[in-house]
Amino acid sequence: MKYADVILPLPLENSYTYSIPADLEQAVIPGCRVIVHFGKKRYYTAIVMEVHERKPDSQYETKEIYALLDATPVLRRPQLRFWKWIASYYLCKLGDVYKAALPSGLKLESETAVTYNEAFEADGPLRPNEQVVLDAFAGVLKLTVSELEKKTGLRNVVPVVASLMAKGAVEVSEELKRGFAPKMQTFIRLSEAYKDVETHGRASLQSVFDELKRAKKQELLLVCFLDLSHALNPALTRELSKKELLENSHCSPATLDGLLKRGVLESYEKEVGRLQVPVCRLQTPSPLSPAQEKAYGEIHDVFGTKDVCLLHGVTSSGKTEIYIRLIDEVLKMGRQVLYLLPEIAITTQITERLAKLFGDKLLVYHSKFSDNERVEVWNRLLHTDGPMLVLGVRSSLFLPFKDLGLIVVDEEHENTYKQQDPAPRYHARNAAIVLAGMHGAKTLLGSATPSIDSYFNATTGKYGLVELTTRYGDCLMPEILPVDIKELRRKKIMKDTLFSPILVEKINMALERGEQAILFQNRRGFAPVIECKSCGWVPHCVNCDVSLTYHKFRNELVCHYCGYKIQLPRQCPECQSPELRTMGFGTEMVEEEIDTLFPAAKVERLDFDTARTRTAYERIIADFEKGKTQILIGTQMLSKGLDFGNVSVVGILNADSLMNFPDFRAHERAFQLMVQVSGRAGRRDKRGTVILQTSGPDHPLIRMVERFAYKEMVRLQLGERSMFRYPPYYRLIVIVLRSRNDSILQELSVLYADNLRRRLGERVLGPVTPPITRVQTLHIRKIVLKIEIAAAIAPVREILEAVHAEMQRYLPFKQLIVHYDVDPA
Known part of the structure; x- marks a missing residue:
């Protein structure tokens, strides 16, 4: 019997073993998605890591794979290697990496569906929340838990559903949420009977036009169709969508339905892409200035001996033109390029510029894309072997590249390259260098103000360094x-x-x-703080230890950490004074x-x-x-x-x-x-x-x-950093501990730090209370580790895991949420 080790999109460390049904034994291969049953009633999309014949030595019964989703893998082999490195270096779970890496459209997940029992009659009065939930079923019999929460406004509807279930008012089942759906569009074509112009096509169409003399609108629509589609000229014939035909003919869908019923035209569905790259005439890259040409040559020389090069070019020195020349060169070699940007805002400006140069070889990928658009980018890269340029933000690192030749990290100093929450808390610049190494590619870091870490690595010989000290066109610095x-x-x-x-x-x-x-x-x-002039009252967030920011446009006080908002009061709730003043400005x-x-x-x-x-x-x-x-x-x-x-x-x-x-x-x-x-x-x-x-x-x-x-x-x-043991001389690892119970957090964080100190000595600082002590109802304490830069991360990970396992022995430790932040930004 064959078994499959799979990764689940959950914060779990290990893979889990499932048996493969006999009819799927040949089809299940590493990198494919399968649906598995996990926990009591949930189904998840898992990724197959390994197929083997080793029977698990467990007292539990091995569950069977429920269904296979792919005939071919959705992951390439190097991607799993990269995932494992991210999980290992950034001290997180492999399931966390999977959840972040794959677009949501490729992750089917079961959703609890609640069905209303029409025959239900209450024995007595229902609680207000129960009545609210039942009222939500007006006009519908089935709703998902998330739909119920949206309709009722209740934050946690599950306990209410459970009590209604016990009374027989509702039934609960698990249904798989639909994932990626290809975008379909209706197209119109000439029926087969009228296509053969050589024999009777023209004669047949003539008879149709004779019949349409009284149906002027249908006649106009048919003429418009023949004109737009060139249906009578096989050399020029093109596909015509229903939408384009109706827009150009100014006819109604009813008119088109008339022609479809007559059998002159027929409609068909076709999958169309959602990815819109600006259509424009392709241009050749602009010639470089002498300063740019010199920098370009120096980068080439660096890449002869080093895999990473830092381009330190002042603002407006024309770094992008150098990137474009290097990208063009790599694409001509038939390899792929990843161009990383720190912010979606910049992608909007540079997309058009790159589209003029690289046309349909350009793919854009970022978080403002819909799930379906992201899946299309994924599939395009997975099924295209040719040269491709991907322009994107940090999540683009997880795309299924086949043969990366170059990664450009523009504005490499930006702290938005560091993922904060949730895990994996990776730094895209550092991860890009590792990913490039796995593909045998080169990495170019570019900035007018490089991060001190990168500049230190470049001046100490770890990376190459190329400097561009004049602005393009010799214009002066401001x-x-x-x-x-x-x-x-x-x-x-x-x-x-x-x-x-x-x-x-x-x-x-x-x-x-x-x-x-x-x-x-x-x-x-509008203003970060509102204060009462009379008594000094300041509105604070109920969930976080921060004052609320005043947004005048909506007349609201908003927490920028959890999103909590209230209307600005007309007077101070403490002393009823109407004089509220703003402090600071936004x-x-x-x-x-x-x-x-x-x-x-x-x-x-x-x-x-x-x-x-x-x-x-x-x-x-x-x-x-x-x-x-x-x-x-x-x-x-x-x-x-x-x-x-x-x-x-x-x-x-x-x-x-x-x-x-x-x-x-x-x-x-x-x-x-x-x-x-x-x-x-x-x-x-x-x-x-x-x-x-x-x-x-x-x-x-x-x-x-x-x-x-x-x-x-x-x-x-x-x-200063050398004196106080900070990066780039030391690596920082911050252990963040959070809990709703502040006293338990204080006590256990001290114990945690002491346990670490016994193994790591003076490398351990804290626990310390951060400037913002509570976020989203959770109190926060931090323990900081300063590890020598030459030390390997694996032994540190072993020590951290051992101490964490030790802490698990204390029952109150279950009330703590713990995560690691390696190389905090």
Whole structure:
């Protein structure tokens, strides 16, 4: 008998063994999806890892595979290797990696279906929640648990369903949720009887037109069909969709139905792709400037001896053109390329540029795609052997590449490359280097402000280093003017405004010249804090240890950690005072004041609130690019490699909030953000201006930003990190412990840290309480491990697993949720 070891999309460490039914023994192979029964009543889509004949030595009965979903594998062999590396290095479960890697459309899962019993009569009055659930069945007999929760508004409907089940009011069953569905479209063609023009086709059509003389609309529709489809000319005949025919003929579906009934035309269904790459005429890559040509040659030389190269090019130096030349070269070799970007916002701008160069070889993949679109990208890569360029965000690493030749990690310093929650908490830049190694590919990291870790690796010889120090077309770096807002406020010049006089003046001048301005404030909403003037009351989130942010547009107070929201009260709930004041400011307040100062200018806001969908992102960026918008206000989305040619003024409204953050990377991050945002100014033939508003214009970091002194910043930071044992000299592993019971968390986190200290000594710090002590009702404590960079991760993993197993002996430990964050961003 044959058995299959499978991975389930659950946070489980091991694979599970199932027996293969006799009729499927030849068909089940590694990499295929199978449906298996797991737990009491649930069905999941599992991935087959191995097929063997070893009978499991277990006292439990081995379950049988329920169904096979694929005739051929949906995974390639290197992908499983990559999954195992992610699980091992980032200290998570293989099931976590599977859940993150595969698009939801490829993961069928059972959903509990609840059926209403029409014959049910209650013996007595039902509880209010029970009545609400039964009322939800009005007009329907069957609903899934998730549909019931949506209809009733109850957060956990399962206990109510259980009590109704006991009373005989409902029945429960498991049904498999439908996964990927191909997109079908109706097409229209000429019936076979009228196709043969040589014999009687034209004569037959003539008789049809004679019959249609009284049905003018049908006659018009048939003429339109013949014209659009070229049905009478076999050399030019093309498929015509029902939608296109009706749109072009301006006829109704009823008119078309008449022709279908007559048998002149016939309809058929066909699968069509959802992937829309802009259709345009293919161009050849632009010639490189001498500086770019030199950098391109140096990258080639580096790739001769090293697998990873860092391209350190100042903002607007034309790094993308170098990427394009390298991509073109790899595609011509018949290999695949992955182009990673940190933010969906940039993909919208660069997609069109790449489509003009690479046409249908380009695939785009990111989280704003629907499940079905993501499955289509997956299938296209799986079933296409030719050269292909994938443009995507961090999740693109998990796609089924056959033969990667190059991975480009653009804006490699961005912390959005690090996955935070849920597991696997991987860093896409580091994982990309490993994935490239598995394919025998090269990795190019690019940035104007590289992460200190990457720059250290490049200067110590682990990676190659190529520098591009001049902007494209020799245009000048923007002029940075620090403005002392503390002094301006003291002199009452900036009493009731967010903008210094020089910033207002520069924006005015730019608008008069027909140029554009960008304003950067890394905080969304109207104000981060609302306070009562009389008693000092501040509204806080009920689930998290944070104040609520005021969003004036919706008149709501919102928690940016869990999404909890309430309407802004008319008066203070503590002292009933109507005087509530705002403290601090976000992008909404900036937008409101700009509208007052520049009423004639068209203003847009680019933040998480305005750009929640793919189309919203695309519209905001396209409008600014075309000049429809004069002033763009945004958060750090603005800093990520966007290219606007007509921006002459950039305003950084509050530099201090970027620097004053309790994190060892705060100054590195602040420098990167300020330089990147500044780089949006003056990207063509005019020199741009950056107004940097700060309370400390003499701060060393502000001075470094003013001079674009990246190497000086790195030297200073490396000195501190060496002294305090931080990356790149040490590897950090943070153990995050969470619980609803704060006292148990305090007690067990101390015990946990002590157990670790016995094995790892002074490498263990903590437990410490983070700045935000409670998120989504869970209290948080952290234990930090500082491990020598030369140490292998496997022995550390063994120690962590041993200590975790030890802690399991304490019964209260079950109340804790524990996860590891390796190389936290």
